[in-house]
Amino acid sequence: MSDIKKVAVVGGGTMGNGIAHVFAISGFQVKLVETSRELADKALNTIGKNLTRMVTKEKISEKDKEEALLRIQPELNLTEAVKDVDLVVEAVPEHFKLKKKIFAEIDEHAPEHTILATNTSSISITKLAAVTDRSNRFIGMHFFNPVPVMKLVEVIRGLDTGDEVIQAIIEISEKLGKVPVQANDSPGFVSNRVLMPMINEAIYCVYEGVAEPKAVDDVMKLGMAHPMGPLRLADFVGLDVCLDVLNVLYDGFKDPKYRPCPLLVKMVDAGKLGDKTGEGFFKYD
Numbered sequence: 001m002s003d004i005k006k007v008a009v010v011g012g013g014t015m016g017n018g019i020a021h022v023f024a025i026s027g028f029q030v031k032l033v034e035t036s037r038e039l040a041d042k043a044l045n046t047i048g049k050n051l052t053r054m055v056t057k058e059k060i061s062e063k064d065k066e067e068a069l070l071r072i073q074p075e076l077n078l079t080e081a082v083k084d085v086d087l088v089v090e091a092v093p094e095h096f097k098l099k100k101k102i103f104a105e106i107d108e109h110a111p112e113h114t115i116l117a118t119n120t121s122s123i124s125i126t127k128l129a130a131v132t133d134r135s136n137r138f139i140g141m142h143f144f145n146p147v148p149v150m151k152l153v154e155v156i157r158g159l160d161t162g163d164e165v166i167q168a169i170i171e172i173s174e175k176l177g178k179v180p181v182q183a184n185d186s187p188g189f190v191s192n193r194v195l196m197p198m199i200n201e202a203i204y205c206v207y208e209g210v211a212e213p214k215a216v217d218d219v220m221k222l223g224m225a226h227p228m229g230p231l232r233l234a235d236f237v238g239l240d241v242c243l244d245v246l247n248v249l250y251d252g253f254k255d256p257k258y259r260p261c262p263l264l265v266k267m268v269d270a271g272k273l274g275d276k277t278g279e280g281f282f283k284y285d
Contacts (some may be wrong), residue, residue, distance in 0.1 A: 003086060003113075004028075004086040004087050004115070004168065004172055005028065005029060006028070006029045006030075006031070006084060006085040006087075007023050007028050007029065007030050007031070007085060007086065007087045007088070007089065008030075008031040008032075008033060008075070008081045008082050008085040008087070008088045008089070009023065009030060009031070009032050009033065009088075009089050009091060010033045010078065010081075010088060010089070010090045010091060010092060010102060010106070011033070011034070011090065011092040011093075012032050012034040012039055012040060012042070012043030012074075013043070013091065013092075013093075014145060015091045015119055015143060015147060016032070016043065016091035016092075016119075017032070017043040017044075017046045017047050018050075018143065018145065018146055018147025018148055019089055019091055019119065019143055019147055020032045020043070020047060020072055021047045021050055021051070021068075021147065021148050022143075022147055022148055022176045022177070022178075023176065024047075024068040024069070024071040024072050025051070025054075025060065025064065025068045025148075026175055026176050026177070027071075028071065029071050029073070030071055030072045030073065031073050031074075031075045031081040031082075031085060032044070032072055032073070032074050032075065033075045033076070033077075033081045034074065034075075034076065035076070036076065037074075037076065040074035040075075040076065041074075043074075044069070044072065044074060047068075047069070047072065048065075048069060050146075050148055051064075051065040051068060051069065052065065054148070078102070078105055078106065078109075079105065079109045082106050082109050082110040082114070083109050083110065083111070084111065085110065085111075086113065086114055086115070087114065087115045087117065087172070088106055088110060088114060088116050088117065089117045089118075089119060089141055090102060090103065090106070090116075090118045090119060090120075091119040091143075093244075094120060094121060094122065094123065094241060094244040094245065094248070095244070096123055096127070096128075099118065099120065099123065099128055100128070100131045103116065103118075103128060103131045103132055104131050104132070106132075107132035107133060107134060112134075113137075114137070115137050115138075115139065115165055115168060115169070116129075116132060116134065116137060116138045116139070117138075117139050117140065117141035117169065118138075118139075118140055118141070119140075119141060119142055119143055120140060120142065121142055121188075121189075121191070121192050121241070121245055122187060122188045122189070122244070122245040122248040122249065123248055124158075124185055124187065124252070125138065125139065125140040125156050125157070125158035125161070125185040126158040126159040126160070126185050128158075129158045129159070129160060129161070135158060135159070135160035135161075136160045136161065136162045136165070137161075137165055138158055138160070138161060138165075139155065139156065139157065139158065139161050139165050139166065139169050140154065140155065140156025140157075140158070140183075140185070140189070141153060141154075141155060141156075141169055141173070142154035142155075142156060142189065142191065144191075145236070145237065151177075151178055151179045152178065152179055152181060152191075153173040153176075153178040153179070153180045153181070154180075154181055154183055154189050154190065154191055155169050155170055155173065155180045155181065155182050155183070156182075156183050156184070156185055156189050157182065157183070157184050157185060158185050159185065166182070170182075186252075187248055187249050187251075187252030187253055188245060188248065188249045188252070192245050192249070193249065195233075196242060196245050196246050196249060196258070197249075197258060198230055199230045199231070199233065199234045199242055200242075200246055200258075200260060200261050200264065202216050202217075202220070202229075202230035202231050202234070203231070203234070203261040203263050203264050203281075204261045204263075206231070206263060206281070207261050207262065207263035213231045213281040213282060214282075216229065216230065216231055217229020217230065217231050217232050231280075231281040231282070232281070232282065234274065234280065234281065235274030235275055235280035235281055235282055235284075236274065236275055237274070238273050238274050238275070238276055239264060239267050239268050239272065239273045239274050239280050240268050240273050242264065243260055243264055243265065243268050246258055246259075246260040246264070247260065267280065267281075
């Protein structure tokens with residue numbers, strides 16, 4: 001683990017900028033890869049705001065913030081970004097074809113020793129690893145949103161992932177202040193295999209007229225001690241992301257219990273994706 005000093009984070013969206021944030025604040029040199037200057041600037045702006053919030057809460061100093069920002073180098077060229085790094089963490093949308101294309105390019109240009117990690121929340125680690133010529137150095141490193149706050153990192157072993165790679169990612173996760181939990185490769189791993197059917201069932205409760213969204217969430221918060229109701233959580237995650245994950249589970253297990261609720265499909269088709277669009281099961285300013 002001590003050999004890992006330079007990290008490339010591919011994708012600067014909600015998860016990617018959070019991952020870059022935690023690596024930078026923990027002392028790593030970070031290349032943050034985006035497809036345009038506008039998106040790179042947006043990611044850096046978000047990281048800056050989140051670091052400022054940490055200064056305000058006296059979790060870090062102003063100097064810590066400035067040093068962390070200096071450690072992040074925006075990159076628009078994936079090939080250039082990965083040519084001298086020790087670890088790549090991919091955090092692009094949950095589409096296998098997109099991830100396949102990106103990992104093929106990374107594998108071609110990253111040094112032989114570089115570990116390739118994916119932040120996928122449901123896609124097979126083994127299937128993604130097979131795109132590369134280093135399946136023994138390929139691993140799942142699944143962070144949770146918001147990354148700077150949430151402690152869990154799901155560390156997922158693919159069919160060929162080496163023990164030393166597992167150990168390196170466990171150690172680096174701990175250095176980031178996270179709690180690594182190991183799982184073997186399976187659709188949805190542990191987190192989304194358990195979470196998404198619950199969210200889907202909550203949506204069915206609304207779809208079938210059992211209860212209104214607030215009532216469903218209140219039952220789970222007040223009766224089951226959940227800090228956030230499943231429908232509020234679905235909005236926070238993004239209804240499009242929930243649908244993508246459920247489709248991966250449904251395709252992977254061929255079990256009807258993972259079939260996405262028609263109401264979820266309809267809401268995604270309507271562009272009501274939750275927080276990111278201002279409306280999902282609830283409305284947001």
